[in-house]
Amino acid sequence: MIDHNLIASATGSRGENLNGTLTVGQNLNSRRYRSLSGQGEGLIAPVPLAIENTVSQTGLEFKSLRHIESYFGQGELNLYNQLYLSAGVRNDGFSTFGASQRRHNFYKASAAWTVSNLLDGGDQTGLLSFAKLRAAYGETGREPDVYAALNALSTIVQFGSGYGDALKSSIGGVPGITSSTRFGNPALRPELQREVEFGGDFGFLNQKADLSVVGYNKKSSDVILPITVNSGSTGFLSAFQNAGALSNKGVELTLNVRPFTTQNLAWEVGVQYGRNKGNVTNLGGAEIFDLLEGFGASEAEGADVLGYAPGVIIGTAFVHCGRGTQSTVPGIAGGLVSQDIDALCAATPGGYKNGALFLAPNGLPITDPQVRVLGDPHPRYTMSYTSSLKIRNRVTLSGLLDVRKGGDVYNGTRGALYVFGTHVDTDRRSTQGQYGVNYDTKRYPDVAGPGAGVVGLKTPQDWENWMSIVGTGGGFSGPSEQFMEDGSFAKLRELSLTFSLDQPFVKNLTGFSSLDFRVSGRDLKTWTNYRGVDPEVNNAGSEYLTQGLDWFANPQTRSFVISFSLNR
């Protein structure tokens, strides 16, 4: 990478109460990337670990070059040492866009007013010892993946199924070329993120307590997504488009209180509260954008869905009343003719509640072939409590408690264990099970349809069939909906005790000025109704957009740390 910056700035002032800075500059950036890798598969002899000692080898190469050319200018103004204003503009040119979309302007502005400097001259005392109000607006633009605006053919497309069988386009030494499966789009524009933030920082009682309040509204538009396109119409599976729009609105509150701050006893307690509401407002005409993080759309998978937060979990569900579903029903018309489910629900003696679980005449629910949103893995809010107690500057006891309210988790582990017959729930096979009465009633309290009142699971064999590898009540071929759970929890994230020794004898004995001894434990205790090992697990990995997919994943580890440190 070569990065070149040319910046010039000017400062000026009119008396003591007016200071200003003006900056302009140019930025040239060139990023060249080249990767060459060789991979050998299947060792011939156990050693050596060398490419030549493998059965088959593959080589991979990727090259790219990207340039950015930007110009920017920014002005700052400081008025009466309490009001700070700034504004800026930036013009970016990206080589990764098509010819018509190379250059774009982005603006930003901010204002901050330290109110307390006006009130008391900034000595930070009194009931309201500090107060600052701030507001900011900023725009950023993101470029697409390299070569996303270009169209080219492919030599690497393979044909086969998701089971792992695949055929190259060049067979028997005959060169074969195909189109790429993704359409390159020369009309791409930068992804634009606009953020408005308002906030306030306050100190109380001679700074014994401080409170920070932030509210934000981030709107991303023209989000570049490799959106699924209709292959029949286009001949491509996907295309980069400025398709997405999403918003994130939220508040963050932080309160810290320091009741004692003496030499002998210092105690600080803090509470943080965060709440974010995401909403996907546009997917370029599509309703669902599959993030391909999970187990396939017929199982549980992460997706962006119109009207939901980004990264919800989609998958299959049971047929429910009130959704306008048409489906064949085993036991009615030979299971051959599509039935109006809502009409069957309405015919239930006593009527039905909207969303009630539909039961076929055999007393068991049936699968809805339509992929639906099953849950939102994002919490309704998070809170954390911190506390730290320091005694005589020698002993410190501190702790952190995390609370998450809401957030759905797909407990695929439970679904699989049903099939294997090793989950504790399968222990009831010698008793009878009836949906809406004594089986899975927490998830499905209301039932309707011709099977309401019918005991669906009578014998151990019934249970086994229902939860078997081809059964509807198990994890492999049954709807994922039954394994969605509430992932709320409270976790004792950390507890630590530190002894510090800094008396003169320490220095005399060791030559170090102080000695710390610390014992801490992480993830010590979890309080949750989640039925898997840990509601925080995620198969996609926590860095991915989708959370809440649990499939035999490793939970957070509980750890204990003992440390000594010597300070000079």
Place this chain on the structure above:
Amino acid sequence: MIKLRYLVTLAAVLMATSCKSDFLTGGDLSTDPNRPSAATANQLFAGAEAAIWALLGSDPARVTGMWSRQFAGGQNQYQSIYNYVYDEGVQSGFNAGLYAAGGLIDIVHAQQIAKDEKNFALLGILQVQEAITMGTGADLFGNLVYSEALSGVPNPKLDDQLVVYDSVQKVLTAAIANMATTDVTNSPPSAADLVYFGDTNLWTELAHTLKARFYMHTAEQRPGAYAQALAEAQQGISSDGGNYFGAFTSNAAEQNFYFQFEGPAGRAGYLIADPQFVALLASRNDPRRVEYFNAAGTRLSAARLAPDFPQPFVTYDENTLIWAEAAYRTGDQVTALAKLNEERANHGLTAEAVAGQVLLNEILIEKYIADFQLGHEAWNDFKRACTPNFAPTQAGQKMPGRMYYDPNERLTNTNIPPAGQGFNGSRNPDDPPNAVSDGTGQACLAG
């Protein structure tokens, strides 16, 4: 203020120079150094061949092979699919694959190149590729986006299944005409064609057999199609040497799909022999009992599981038996019996001397046996004729007669109804379940 003026001047100079320079274009900035930007018609033809072999040799063939009870599902997803438990994922991407890379988009691209080069022999061959692709699509999914395919219009309309077959017939007619031309600019692919090495006579025979095959798929709705199929079969594949097959090799990602599924893909035990089919072969003392399956009758034979097994997709046997059935259906039992015995002789079986209903039953059962692993052809025949009259794997249910469309195609096209509704169901209105088995006249058990 003086400082400020310098700054403005400096910025203006930078702006001016940047406009002249092309810091943002040229070289690897404007061309993808990882992908080719042009291809020859032969290269696109080779890519489309691989895509067709996957369409006929990969998951659709395995799934429909289970539904027609020649294979059984031994475990996991295949056990579910065998027992008619499946969802929109059952098409494994082959719905979109009809149009995308290796599909219609590349075939049409290659056809344009061939037209520009006045290479009508190649154009005809590429039209045969188009017909296999779209005709097979109609077999698997029913109604299809075809007349508005690749048009770029949002929500392209789906043509009725019978209309798709009509279009495919027209494409094949044009293909045969183009391959019959003698222009000096004609240059069929030779080394690039691993099946026929550019022999337009063999491609023309294939085109006739495909015409016969697709006419048969419409015969349930249009009885006149039998006579059309008969006329085409008479010009169809005339020996085993004319079979259309997948020219797989032993190299990685060039191997037969059944080998790959069991071996590299690690799916051994998923796809096993259906005892129903093994018993049928054994009861007839058919030598294909051990050609198809291992001695125990549990899985494919070693020969069929070889990585380089040249998997047949359209054969002389199929053509002979279409001829036999079409002759019978049009009232010529003499030719029907002769063609049945021609196919039997091709497998060392003795000639039969049967007539009437028994003759039809024998022809349909022979075809069920001969169509094993020919893509999804055994399933097509069964849907039409319900012969042999085997039981469904799920009592009281009919065998699935359609695959659901790709959910991505459905979600991006308002003309496709949700899975399980309208024509996106287990049957197409053009393809009703059978009331009786054509072979025996008894009530049809599975479809």
